[in-house]
Amino acid sequence: MTVHETFEGGQEMKGRDDTGLKELAREKGAVLRLPEGVTVDPADVDVEVGEDETMIINMGPQHPSTHGVLRVMLELDGETVLRSKPVIGYLHTGMEKNQEELMYIQGSTNVTRMDYLSPIFNETVFSVAVETLLDVQVPDRATWIRMLMMELNRVASHLLFMATNGMDVGAISMMLYGWREREIILSFFEKVTGLRMNHNYVRPGGVAADLPEGWQDDVLDICDAIPPRLAEYDDLLTGQPIFRERTEQVGVITADQALALGATGPILRAAGVPWDLRKDMPYMFYDQLEFDVVVGTYGDAFDRYAVRLNEMRESINMIRQIVDLVPAGDYRVQDKKVTPPPRARIDESMEALIHHFKLFTEGFKVPTGEVYVAIEQPRGELGAYLVSDGSAKPYRFHMRDPSFVNLQCLPVMLRGGFVADAVAVISSIDPIMGGVDR
Amino acid sequence: MSDSTVEQTETETAAETEPETAAATPGQHVLHATRESYLDVVKGLQDEGYDMLVDLCAVDYLSHPGRVLPNGVEPERFEVVVNLLSRPLRKRVRVRVQVPDADPTLPSLFDLWPGTEAMEREAFDLMGIVFTDHPDLTRILMPEDWEGHPLRKDYGVGRVPVQFKAAPSTR
Numbered sequence: 001m002t003v004h005e006t007f008e009g010g011q012e013m014k015g016r017d018d019t020g021l022k023e024l025a026r027e028k029g030a031v032l033r034l035p036e037g038v039t040v041d042p043a044d045v046d047v048e049v050g051e052d053e054t055m056i057i058n059m060g061p062q063h064p065s066t067h068g069v070l071r072v073m074l075e076l077d078g079e080t081v082l083r084s085k086p087v088i089g090y091l092h093t094g095m096e097k098n099q100e101e102l103m104y105i106q107g108s109t110n111v112t113r114m115d116y117l118s119p120i121f122n123e124t125v126f127s128v129a130v131e132t133l134l135d136v137q138v139p140d141r142a143t144w145i146r147m148l149m150m151e152l153n154r155v156a157s158h159l160l161f162m163a164t165n166g167m168d169v170g171a172i173s174m175m176l177y178g179w180r181e182r183e184i185i186l187s188f189f190e191k192v193t194g195l196r197m198n199h200n201y202v203r204p205g206g207v208a209a210d211l212p213e214g215w216q217d218d219v220l221d222i223c224d225a226i227p228p229r230l231a232e233y234d235d236l237l238t239g240q241p242i243f244r245e246r247t248e249q250v251g252v253i254t255a256d257q258a259l260a261l262g263a264t265g266p267i268l269r270a271a272g273v274p275w276d277l278r279k280d281m282p283y284m285f286y287d288q289l290e291f292d293v294v295v296g297t298y299g300d301a302f303d304r305y306a307v308r309l310n311e312m313r314e315s316i317n318m319i320r321q322i323v324d325l326v327p328a329g330d331y332r333v334q335d336k337k338v339t340p341p342p343r344a345r346i347d348e349s350m351e352a353l354i355h356h357f358k359l360f361t362e363g364f365k366v367p368t369g370e371v372y373v374a375i376e377q378p379r380g381e382l383g384a385y386l387v388s389d390g391s392a393k394p395y396r397f398h399m400r401d402p403s404f405v406n407l408q409c410l411p412v413m414l415r416g417g418f419v420a421d422a423v424a425v426i427s428s429i430d431p432i433m434g435g436v437d438r
Numbered sequence: 439m440s441d442s443t444v445e446q447t448e449t450e451t452a453a454e455t456e457p458e459t460a461a462a463t464p465g466q467h468v469l470h471a472t473r474e475s476y477l478d479v480v481k482g483l484q485d486e487g488y489d490m491l492v493d494l495c496a497v498d499y500l501s502h503p504g505r506v507l508p509n510g511v512e513p514e515r516f517e518v519v520v521n522l523l524s525r526p527l528r529k530r531v532r533v534r535v536q537v538p539d540a541d542p543t544l545p546s547l548f549d550l551w552p553g554t555e556a557m558e559r560e561a562f563d564l565m566g567i568v569f570t571d572h573p574d575l576t577r578i579l580m581p582e583d584w585e586g587h588p589l590r591k592d593y594g595v596g597r598v599p600v601q602f603k604a605a606p607s608t609r
Binding site for chain 1: 466489492493495501502505506519525530548551553557564578579581582588589
């Protein structure tokens with residue numbers, strides 16, 4: 001029999017002997033820092049079962065429950081997970097490098113494709129970073145429109161989580177319902193932005209277009225349509241014994257572990273930490289809205305589900321408030337250096353033509369500086385770090401994507417559980433690989 | 439934590455606030471650390487109540503050497519930027535470290551925040567910063583046999599042929 005040499009690279013999980021002590025502890029899910037003076041005892045780090053009785057298997061990158069192309073390597077003792085290591089990068093397309101080649105005016109087209117389930121957030125955080133460096137004050141109406149779109153986007157994103165999470169743990173019908181409800185919001189997005197996804201709607205200086213006639217009715221229709229459906233989910237999932245069995249006490253992470261790993265969003269809140277940037281470090285006009293931060297108690301997969309479910313209710317309440325608060329006015333800043341002139345002006349004004357031409361060939365220049373802006377995205381803190389060298393293109397743009405950081409919780413959550421639980425755990429993290437790999 | 443670290447942190451702050459008024463963005467709190475003081479500064483901040491490390495990334499300043507830096511900070515090619523967040527203080531702080539091209543190494547923060555594992559691997563993968571004492575410093579986003587570090591400024595865009603590796607034949 002011939003044995004093929006396969007390429008076992010450094011990214012993969014190796015045998016225990018080939019793995020360093022710290023890395024072994026990490027893959028086992030040890031997170032918290034040891035007190036000073038205490039050293040790691042090798043006998044302590046080693047897993048209980050001998051290595052000849054375990055096996056290392058791949059889960060993914062084609063596994064349907066891994067939400068795209070996440071690959072998790074697991075060391076198994078029978079059905080029990082001893083060690084795990086997420087392997088990522090299968091969707092890496094160099095978007096941060098691309099961003100350096102695109103003008104600021106083109107930038108939001110690129111960032112919107114990063115975390116493809118929350119495009120409005122990506123565009124907003126990029127635009128706010130650019131505006132901070134430009135020192136441009138966006139009109140109030142534009143900011144309120146951004147908030148309205150973001151909260152709708154949060155509901156849409158959580159609805160998709162409900163759908164996939166339900167399907168992953170065996171509630172297939174949930175997949176259809178979640179998708180159905182999400183479509184209501186996406187069709188509103190299509191009406192406003194022209195596209196269901198990857199909108200390129202929020203741009204530096206404001207938003208691309210004003211809200212269409214009668215948008216209040218559309219939004220209020222959504223606000224009326226979604227809550228009864230959420231009550232249906234309660235019947236379908238929350239009280240259902242099979243669903244609870246599959247998610248309760250599965251993938252537990254404590255608050256200290258989540259903080260040490262940098263986890264944010266529903267993972268951190270499900271562990272009992274009331275941390276929401278909208279509430280704790282308010283940006284835009286979130287301090288004018290009344291809403292609660294939803295927290296869990298046990299930090300398990302069920303709590304993460306419950307946090308997201310109730311966050312949707314909070315978001316719907318916020319959307320109702322926003323509808324009343326959106327003021328009249330401009331939807332983008334009247335600064336000719338940043339905002340292109342309206343199409344009709346180009347035919348009659350030489351100046352408008354020049355501005356239009358200059359903007360779309362050279363773009364606008366952003367003063368030298370660097371800035372970090374963070375907003376609360378459905379999955380956690382979305383940060384944008386922007387460095388400008390004074391030209392019309394970002395010198396460096398780095399996106400701090402919550403999915404990328406949250407994925408590191410996997411070894412902690414999987415340790416000691418069953419392989420079947422791994423499906424529920426991966427699903428409860430809700431990673432979007434487009435954001436993880438960028 | 440020793441008292442010397444606190445002093446160091448404060449002097450860093452003092453050195454920072456004076457000259458960078460031109461480039462500083464309002465509401466953004468920036469500290470500059472040297473490679474030697476990097477670990478102590480970050481550890482000092484952790485003890486001050488900065489309990490979350492939200493982001494770590496690297497910047498290549500090869501083609502933008504004229505950036506504004508406070509007095510006493512020698513510009514180098516690379517810069518590693520660490521974003522810390524304090525929940526009790528409701529504040530953010532950014533620590534910037536200059537890393538020279540000749541020896542792009544920096545101590546790992548893994549022992550302080552295990553969450554830096556993926557971020558440091560990303561900085562290594564895309565920018566070539568070597569983090570000493572990192573438990574598993576391998577490529578994370580690029581294929582593991584990739585050559586070069588794509589986010590560096592001397593790494594051409596669109597001029598690099600796609601690298602394929604030969605799969606062994608089954609026959």
